[in-house]
Amino acid sequence: MKDSAYIAAAWIGSFGAVGLYAAALIARGRRLSKVVPQDRRRWMSEGSAPRRRP
Amino acid sequence: MTVDNPVPAAPGPISTASTATRVLGLISIVGLVALAVFGLVLSPPDAKLGETIRILYMHVPTVSTAYLAFVITAVASIAYLWKRTEFWDLLAASCAELGVLFFGLTILNGMLWGKITWGVFWRWEPRLTTTAVLMLTYIGYLAVRQIPNDTRTRGTITAMIPITHKAVDWWRGLHQEKTIFGTVNPDMRGLQLFTAYLGLVVFLVLFAWLLIHRFRVAWLTERAADVGVDAAIAERRAERALGSDPTPSPGGAS
Numbered sequence: 001m002k003d004s005a006y007i008a009a010a011w012i013g014s015f016g017a018v019g020l021y022a023a024a025l026i027a028r029g030r031r032l033s034k035v036v037p038q039d040r041r042r043w044m045s046e047g048s049a050p051r052r053r054p
Numbered sequence: 055m056t057v058d059n060p061v062p063a064a065p066g067p068i069s070t071a072s073t074a075t076r077v078l079g080l081i082s083i084v085g086l087v088a089l090a091v092f093g094l095v096l097s098p099p100d101a102k103l104g105e106t107i108r109i110l111y112m113h114v115p116t117v118s119t120a121y122l123a124f125v126i127t128a129v130a131s132i133a134y135l136w137k138r139t140e141f142w143d144l145l146a147a148s149c150a151e152l153g154v155l156f157f158g159l160t161i162l163n164g165m166l167w168g169k170i171t172w173g174v175f176w177r178w179e180p181r182l183t184t185t186a187v188l189m190l191t192y193i194g195y196l197a198v199r200q201i202p203n204d205t206r207t208r209g210t211i212t213a214m215i216p217i218t219h220k221a222v223d224w225w226r227g228l229h230q231e232k233t234i235f236g237t238v239n240p241d242m243r244g245l246q247l248f249t250a251y252l253g254l255v256v257f258l259v260l261f262a263w264l265l266i267h268r269f270r271v272a273w274l275t276e277r278a279a280d281v282g283v284d285a286a287i288a289e290r291r292a293e294r295a296l297g298s299d300p301t302p303s304p305g306g307a308s
Binding site: 003010013017021026031 | 068069070071081085090093094104105106108110112113116155158159162163166167169170188260263264267268270271274275278
């Protein structure tokens with residue numbers, strides 16, 4: 001295998017992995033946003049509240 | 055609690071995006087395109103490393119970002135043990151996941167670079183071994199997070215970070231000496247040095263963008279669980295109210 005193939009694999013692998021992760025993250029955020037009421041989507045508004053554990 | 059419950063769609067924006075994340079996302083995409091142009095086309099081959107320097111343009115930013123993520127995870131974990139607030143807990147978890155992503159890419163790029171340079175994908179030399187151990191540790195960290203009430207273990211696990219970070223100084227292995235941050239006079243010059251720093255900046259912006267989204271997803275996951283609990287409580291109250299409802303029976307009693 002030529003060096004250029006390893007170089008291409010490194011770049012395509014990195015860009016592809018980051019792209020897939022970002023797409024999955026945004027899709028997950030959209031899915032969750034449909035479930036959570038808007039008043040609970042104010043980021044960090046309850047950030048100082050003690051953590052609730054089951 | 056799963057998010058697939060048949061809960062009515064909540065009003066408002068249906069994403070974790072905001073103006074800031076859109077700007078960061080745009081900068082990230084433009085920066086990645088520019089990095090590809092400089093890293094694969096404009097930057098000349100290195101006198102020592104040859105064309106393999108093009109892999110290092112990806113390897114160095116990913117490892118730097120991964121270390122940054124793990125340092126933030128460690129700091130956030132300590133802050134959580136001190137403050138016990140949800141913000142620090144979710145920040146640590148979000149950074150750990152991103153750290154695993156970027157560390158995975160670091161190892162992938164390192165293996166490809168090693169195959170060209172050393173002739174093998176992997177060697178059990180100190181830096182590589184401790185790097186693999188650190189990655190496995192954080193995968194374990196993410197697994198441990200699935201166990202409720204285990205916050206102290208989380209803080210302990212993150213203590214592995216300084217060991218790996220200093221491994222390159224403690225042991226002399228096959229791995230490259232640090233060339234950008236580790237020396238006063240970097241070995242790289244001109245377009246090579248510019249491309250390397252461009253990669254670092256682009257990946258920092260990319261990391262910030264992903265971190266904001268990841269944190270918001272973690273936040274939403276917690277709130278979605280609350281919604282499920284609230285719905286269950288409301289349902290139970292409704293059942294109780296129905297059970298004690300003084301509706302007259304067909305026989306006319308009470």
